[in-house]
Amino acid sequence: SQQGEEDPQALSIQEGENATMNCSYKTSINNLQWYRQNSGRGLVHLILIRSNEREKHSGRLRVTLDTSKKSSSLLITASRAADTASYFCAFGRTGTASKLTFGTGTRLQVTL
Amino acid sequence: GAVVSQHPSRVICKSGTSVKIECRSLDFQATTMFWYRQFPKQSLMLMATSNEGSKATYEQGVEKDKFLINHASLTLSTLTVTSAHPEDSSFYICSAGFVTGTNTGELFFGEGSRLTVL
Numbered sequence: 001s002q003q004g005e006e007d008p009q010a011l012s013i014q015e016g017e018n019a020t021m022n023c024s025y026k027t028s029i030n031n032l033q034w035y036r037q038n039s040g041r042g043l044v045h046l047i048l049i050r051s052n053e054r055e056k057h058s059g060r061l062r063v064t065l066d067t068s069k070k071s072s073s074l075l076i077t078a079s080r081a082a083d084t085a086s087y088f089c090a091f092g093r094t095g096t097a098s099k100l101t102f103g104t105g106t107r108l109q110v111t112l
Numbered sequence: 113g114a115v116v117s118q119h120p121s122r123v124i125c126k127s128g129t130s131v132k133i134e135c136r137s138l139d140f141q142a143t144t145m146f147w148y149r150q151f152p153k154q155s156l157m158l159m160a161t162s163n164e165g166s167k168a169t170y171e172q173g174v175e176k177d178k179f180l181i182n183h184a185s186l187t188l189s190t191l192t193v194t195s196a197h198p199e200d201s202s203f204y205i206c207s208a209g210f211v212t213g214t215n216t217g218e219l220f221f222g223e224g225s226r227l228t229v230l
Contacts, residue, residue: 042221
């Protein structure tokens with residue numbers, strides 16, 4: 001399958017802790033993006049990292065990309081209960097016509 | 113960010129009927145929209161890419177006659193599930209974005225439509 005693989009599938013942490021999710025893929029990519037989905041809702045774009053970038057920050061989010069290992073990680077620091085959601089990586093495969101392939105997702109639960 | 117509106121958010125229909133879902137980009141012109149299907153606790157599976165003014169491009173395994181897509185304007189794409197059956201029950205999500213060549217940037221998603229076929 002060309003779908004991205006994410007791990008862990010589910011993650012439960014306490015408020016204040018950091019959460020790390022990993023995404024691996026198998027093809028060459030143009031960019032890699034991370035999205036958040038609250039239960040039963042649409043997806044919200046979090047951050048985009050280009051294939052020539054190695055790290056990017058946005059607020060409490062830190063994304064890394066290692067194209068040699070075909071992997072990316074999303075770190076959420078100082079987590080809050082409101083961060084509880086599913087997180088998906090998505091990548092644009094080189095040569096494909098303008099579409100994103102989504103990873104399998106990580107369900108994050110942040111408890112008080 | 114840009115706003116994408118999807119309607120209806122929930123629909124229940126009888127088996128054999130057709131259901132239309134609308135996806136509108138409210139504050140930008142979307143030359144390309146994407147339709148996804150999502151099963152409970154699973155990822156998004158791309159069904160088709162909708163291009164304004166031309167036929168949609170369907171992913172392998174997606175029935176064109178079953179899932180009719182129309183992208184008649186730069187702000188509206190519709191997905192019609194024809195002759196719906198219980199196995200078509202799912203969460204359908206549309207998205208729109210800015211596409212440069214073969215490079216897709218950030219996508220803006222609708223809130224999704226939950227279809228239940230009785």
